[in-house]
Amino acid sequence: MGIGVEFVQHLINGFSLGAIYALIALGYTMVFGILQLINFAHGEVFMLGAFAGMYFSRFFNLGAHPSFWALIATLFFSMATCGVVGFIIEKFAYRPLRKSPRINVLITAVGVSLFLQFSGQLLFGSDPKFFPQIIEAGHGFSFGEIRVNTMQVVVMVISLVLMAILQTIIFKTRLGRAMRAVSFNHDNASLMGIPTDKVISYTFMLGSSLAGAAGVLFGLIYPKIEPLMGSLPGLKAFVAAVLGGVGNVAGAVVGAITLGLAEEFLVGYVTPTFKDALAFAILILILLFKPTGLFGIRRTEKV
Amino acid sequence: MTTHPLTHPQSKTGLQSLWVWIAAVAVVWIFQFFFVGYVDPYYFSIVMYSGINATLAVSLNLVNGFTGQFSMGHAGFMSVGGYVSALTTSLVVAKYPGIMGVDAGGPGIEGAILLVGALFLGGLVASLAGFLVGLPSLRLKGDYLAIVTLGFGEIIRVIVLNLNVVGGARGMANIPALTNFGWVFSVCIFTVFTIWRIVNSAHGRRFLSVREDEIAAEAMGVNTTAVKVRAFVMGAFFAGVAGGLFAHYLRYLNPQTFDFNRSFEIVIMVVLGGMGSITGSVLAALLLTVLKEALRPLQEITRLDFRMVIYSLMLIILMLNKPNGLMGTREISDVYQSFREKLRVRFGANQGSDQKGAKK
Structure with a gap:
């Protein structure tokens, strides 16, 4: 394999990994934008999405008849499940704390995250499960020596479609306008007659369903899923969100793709050992030199 | 956070006297020399872990409770201290095996000096690691700090995993058995004493002021970043010492020992005890260490790990219903004070007339 070919191959791998991070990062960034809360449990919602997809496709035995529609159905189911999970988390864990100090909400978020992880271990068992092949792997595409896996194409296309839908919701609908209003100023939005609690619920559901979709896509590329799988991608997606500027939707996508590429190139060209530490190193660097992220807006703190 | 009153009632219970603390250490060593041999080894190990956990919880409380910064990487500092001190003693003992006093029946005074030196080094x-992490990241607010400290713990783990000097993923075995009951509890008492004195000093007020209102503190001339870094460094020091004690007690270290769950365990001790209460941290450390063992049979029967589920659920419920934890910001001296006050009210003014100066 030539150097150029290898490079392009890494580029493609990095992009598909980054696309998954992006879907998770979007949920983080939306919730942060609207509540100034890092939803630590978001990575666990992603994990639940993978499991929901797995049980759904097993139940209907979709692994035996792989098709595009099987994938769509699985995605739909897992997004719906995660939307409900997101709603429940917000309603029972975060809403009662709306007026509490931020550190309390943060601790609760960590608690919810760990609760989902370990009750997941009780429910699903701690050994890795196999995610069925719900779409035909096929031969993929090849351009000369460059090979693109079908899965990777599917992952990238679906992520793009979902991001486009999200973009439309945020900028073209009433709900989106309400969400932007609430994230701009919670109290004023409420005075203007926007049902803020409802809007926050919707935001959680949207973000969580994206995480659910990411779970299914992750399962397609890396078919071994386990209850603790969510924490690391979750944290990395958070780093991606910070990299792009927390609260900025387009920034989250750019940050996630950057992180995916950086990881892939580190593993490909330098060393695989520090793959999982890279994200945190990036986080520390970005917070040191540009705390607002690549596209964030600096807000002056009012006393 | 307006829930915590800044004014901390000065305790008048004699705890200020250094002699109380020295007496406590003396009692610990009397136990070490005369009674430890008679305790059942299993219960003894619970006692030892309680002591180590109490040290960890109290040191984290300085950061999370008194200074109001949310750190989730305490296991990382513990790991640094543990590995450094274990490596030190292992190297020294390998060169001078006589220190372990195999024929003398145990390590003597040289062993003690070696242990203290190694703990101090660890x-x-x-604390150097704490400084390195703290300096950049403590300019950050709550949530970011939590993630950075968590990431720091992860980075330490990955580094240790790839360090062959300390065994990498295989772990580090045959660490000299230098920890005993006396050392664990002397360190614990020393930690409690130091942090209690710091927090109740003029300097310590700065920690509290950062917790209560960072902007106001800054306006009053408190260098908030310096205060936060100081808290971090001190917390890391004691965590490192506790890690060293842990290493020389268990005699085996593994990168997995210091994973995120370990950090989380310490965090929940602080939160359960009450962020800003040393007494609470100690109590919660005892409680959770015992609870962990009490849950072990259940775990063996069902083959499921309920512990973390219970911990995390406890954390959520605590935050929803009793965010101040068991003690809030009260200390044992405050409890004692209000108890005396209650007695005085109940039995009339005559009996308590000598305490007219006591605060309410």
Whole structure:
């Protein structure tokens, strides 16, 4: 394999990994934008999405008849499940704390995250499960020596479609306008007659369903899923969100793709050992030199 | 956070006297020399872990409770201290095997000196790590700090995993058995004493002021970043020492020992005890260490790990219903004070007339 070919191959791998991070990062960034809360449990919602997809496709035995529609159905189911999970988390864990100090909400978020992880271990068992092949792997595409896996194409296309839908919701609908209003100023939005609690619920559901979709896509590329799988991608997606500027939707996508590429190139060209530490190193660097992220807006703190 | 009153009632219970603390250490060593041999080894190990956990919880409380910064990487500092001190003693003992006093029936005074030196070194390196992490990241607010400290713990783990000097993923075995009951509890008492004195000093007020209102503190001339870094460094030092004690008690270290769950365990001790209460941290450390063992049979029967589920659920419920934890910001001296006050009210003014000066 030539150097150029290898490079392009890494580029493609990095992009598909980054696309998954992006879907998770979007949920983080939306919730942060609207509540100034890092939803630590978001990575666990992603994990639940993978499991929901797995049980759904097993139940209907979709692994035996792989098709595009099987994938769509699985995605739909897992997004719906995660939307409900997101709603429940917000309603029972975060809403009662709306007026509490931020550190309390943060601790609760960590608690919810760990609760989902370990009750997941009780429910699903701690050994890795196999995610069925719900779409035909096929031969993929090849351009000369460059090979693109079908899965990777599917992952990238679906992520793009979902991001486009999200973009439309945020900028073209009433709900989106309400969400932007609430994230701009919670109290004023409420005075203007926007049902803020409802809007926050919707935001959680949207973000969580994206995480659910990411779970299914992750399962397609890396078919071994386990209850603790969510924490690391979750944290990395958070780093991606910070990299792009927390609260900025387009920034989250750019940050996630950057992180995916950086990881892939580190593993490909330098060393695989520090793959999982890279994200945190990036986080520390970005917070040191540009705390607002690549596209964030600096807000002056009012006393 | 307006829920915590800044004014901390000065305790008048004699705890200020250094002699109380020295007496406590003396009692610990009397136990070490005369009674430890008679305790069942299993219960003894619970006692030892309680002591180590109490040290960890109290040191984290300085950061999370008194200074109001949310750190989730305490296991990382513990790991640094543990590995550094274990490496030190292992190297020294390998060169001078006589220190372990195999024929004398146990390590003598040289062993004690070696242990104290190694613990101190481990604590220093850990606090250096605390400084390195703290300096950049403590300019950040709550949530970011939590993630950075968590990431730091992860980075330490990955580094240790790839360090062959300390065994990498295989772990580090045959660490000299130098820890005993006396050392664990002397360190615990020393930690409690130091942090209690710091918090109740003029300097310590700065920690509290950062917790209560960072902007106001800054306006009053408190260098908030310096205060936060100081808290971090001190917390890391004691975590490193506790890690060293842990290493020389268990005699085996593994990168997995210091994973995120370990950090989380310490965090929940602080939160359960009450962020800003040393007494609470100690109590919660005892409680959770015992609870962990009490849950072990259940775990063996069902083959499921309920512990973390219970911990995390406890954390959520605590935050929803009793965010101040068991003690809030009260200390045992405050409890004692209000108890005396209650007695005085109940039995009339005559009996308590000598305490007219006591605060309410």
